[in-house]
Amino acid sequence: MRVLIAGCGYVGSELARRLVTADHDVWGLRRTASGMPEGVRALAGDVTDPATLDLPGGMDTLVYAVSPGRRDETAYRAAYVDGLDHVLGALPTPPARVLFVSSTAVYGQEDGSVVDEDSATEPSSFSGRVLLEAEARTHAAGGTVLRLAGIYGPDRTRLIDEVRAGEATYPPGDVHTNRIHRDDCAGVLEHLLTLDAPAPTYVGVDDEPAPRREVLTWLAERLDAPPPRESPEPRSRGGDKRCSNARLRASGYELRFPTYREGYAAMLA
Numbered sequence: 001m002r003v004l005i006a007g008c009g010y011v012g013s014e015l016a017r018r019l020v021t022a023d024h025d026v027w028g029l030r031r032t033a034s035g036m037p038e039g040v041r042a043l044a045g046d047v048t049d050p051a052t053l054d055l056p057g058g059m060d061t062l063v064y065a066v067s068p069g070r071r072d073e074t075a076y077r078a079a080y081v082d083g084l085d086h087v088l089g090a091l092p093t094p095p096a097r098v099l100f101v102s103s104t105a106v107y108g109q110e111d112g113s114v115v116d117e118d119s120a121t122e123p124s125s126f127s128g129r130v131l132l133e134a135e136a137r138t139h140a141a142g143g144t145v146l147r148l149a150g151i152y153g154p155d156r157t158r159l160i161d162e163v164r165a166g167e168a169t170y171p172p173g174d175v176h177t178n179r180i181h182r183d184d185c186a187g188v189l190e191h192l193l194t195l196d197a198p199a200p201t202y203v204g205v206d207d208e209p210a211p212r213r214e215v216l217t218w219l220a221e222r223l224d225a226p227p228p229r230e231s232p233e234p235r236s237r238g239g240d241k242r243c244s245n246a247r248l249r250a251s252g253y254e255l256r257f258p259t260y261r262e263g264y265a266a267m268l269a
């Protein structure tokens, strides 16, 4: 299989390593092409500027995992919506398969309810609204959307660092957070590439949405650090929802890190 990974960063590089190991031909696109994983053909280009995109033909698959450098609507639209259009337009031949990495930010639920692929998507944030536009573009191209929750894993140790420093806080009430380990992000993408008839959309989270308080307390106990404190901030940016991975599991994917406990334990080991 010939695969182009646009946005060959934290998740994209892990996927690239796996696909190279499985003997696929992999191209990685990003603005800084140096330092790509071994075996990946590096392409330097900026998805926001079509003049910089000189892409090879004959791709079977496009995985789009670009993230915006800034948190504002202009940057989000450029990276997700225009960028996807530019990459699809720059490919000399249309790929048979398109996989777009989206986010659970498309959900606006704030009542702790369970959400899945059929749930309402009424985000209060611009990020969710822009992602929904990019998802619609993906579906129009016959592609598949993967909505990832908060990604953690090797080198993404912010939560651990905050707990260790005694600076971790949680909002009042049991506000749920959802997450997925980097290796499962890449594992799920690789799995979706093997499905003959993937659904249009999958939610990519682990098995256990958990209150932030619970995750921080567990980490503090493991690290022998001070217990986390409740903060006056009323809400976290991610709303309050419990994302379900039932469709992903039913498609045959087995999580390597089913909950934050296995995932963080591996990082702390």
Ligand SMILES: NC(=O)c1ccc[n+]([C@@H]2O[C@H](COP(=O)([O-])OP(=O)(O)OC[C@H]3O[C@@H](n4cnc5c(N)ncnc54)[C@H](OP(=O)(O)O)[C@@H]3O)[C@@H](O)[C@H]2O)c1
Residues within 6 Å of the ligand: 006, 007, 008, 009, 010, 011, 012, 029, 030, 031, 032, 033, 045, 046, 047, 048, 064, 065, 066, 067, 068, 069, 079, 101, 102, 103, 104, 148, 149, 150, 151, 152
């Ligand atoms: N982080 C999370 O918790 C989270 C949660 C849900 C969903 N997601 C989504 O998951 C996906 C992967 O996340 P990640 O953590 O792997 O992101 P990442 O490490 O920031 O990687 C993004 C990649 O995109 C490249 N990139 C950024 N702007 C570009 C541009 N204009 N042109 C070409 N390449 C560009 C970056 O490289 P250069 O800077 O060298 O160009 C980088 O390699 C993203 O779509 C993200 O929005 C993330």
